[in-house]
Amino acid sequence: MWGTLVVGSAQEGLLLRSEGRDSLVVRLTQGGLTAETSVYAYSWVGFDGLASYFEGMLRDWRGWEGERAWSSLEGELGLLAQHDGHVRLRVALRDSVHSTWTVSAELTIDAGEQLADASRGLTDLFS
Numbered sequence: 001m002w003g004t005l006v007v008g009s010a011q012e013g014l015l016l017r018s019e020g021r022d023s024l025v026v027r028l029t030q031g032g033l034t035a036e037t038s039v040y041a042y043s044w045v046g047f048d049g050l051a052s053y054f055e056g057m058l059r060d061w062r063g064w065e066g067e068r069a070w071s072s073l074e075g076e077l078g079l080l081a082q083h084d085g086h087v088r089l090r091v092a093l094r095d096s097v098h099s100t101w102t103v104s105a106e107l108t109i110d111a112g113e114q115l116a117d118a119s120r121g122l123t124d125l126f127s
Contacts, residue, residue: 005121007089008107008114014091018125021046026077028093030105038096039076047126054119057081061111087111 007014015027019038024047027036041047053070063083071078078092092104109115 003125005118005125007118007121008109013107014089016122016125021126024077026093028091028103028105030107033103033105035093035101035103037076037093039072040096041073047122051119051122051126053079054115054122057083057087058115058119061115063111083111085111087115 004015004017007016010029012030013028015029017025017027019025022041024039024041025036026039027034050070050072053068057064057068060083063085066082068081069079074096076094076096080090080092082088087109089107089109090104091107092102094102109118
């Protein structure tokens with residue numbers, strides 16, 4: 001199924017646009033920064049791990065110790081989350097074709113509604 005999900009907001013967030021089970025276009029926007037790359041997955045795995053990553057954070061929405069990490073198969077997208085009352089999500093993107101650039105930014109996500117919307121949205125995006 002094709003679809004789009006924004007984690008955070010359009011002004012400061014992560015946009016995920018499905019291009020099938022095995023491909024995403026990911027856009028990171030924060031302040032004056034906008035970066036976009038393609039992210040690929042093995043066909044038999046898809047992006048189930050990404051949906052599970054957000055489901056786990058939602059399950060523990062009241063907080064957790066340390067950091068929780070997720071990375072795409074070839075490292076085009078990396079996520080590192082910490083909880084301090086809000087979810088601090090460090091997003092790292094790199095160019096998927098030539099690996100000539102890398103950008104990162106930290107997004108603040110509400111541990112309640114925004115996290116729930118992201119988790120449900122990812123499940124819907126990949127189902």
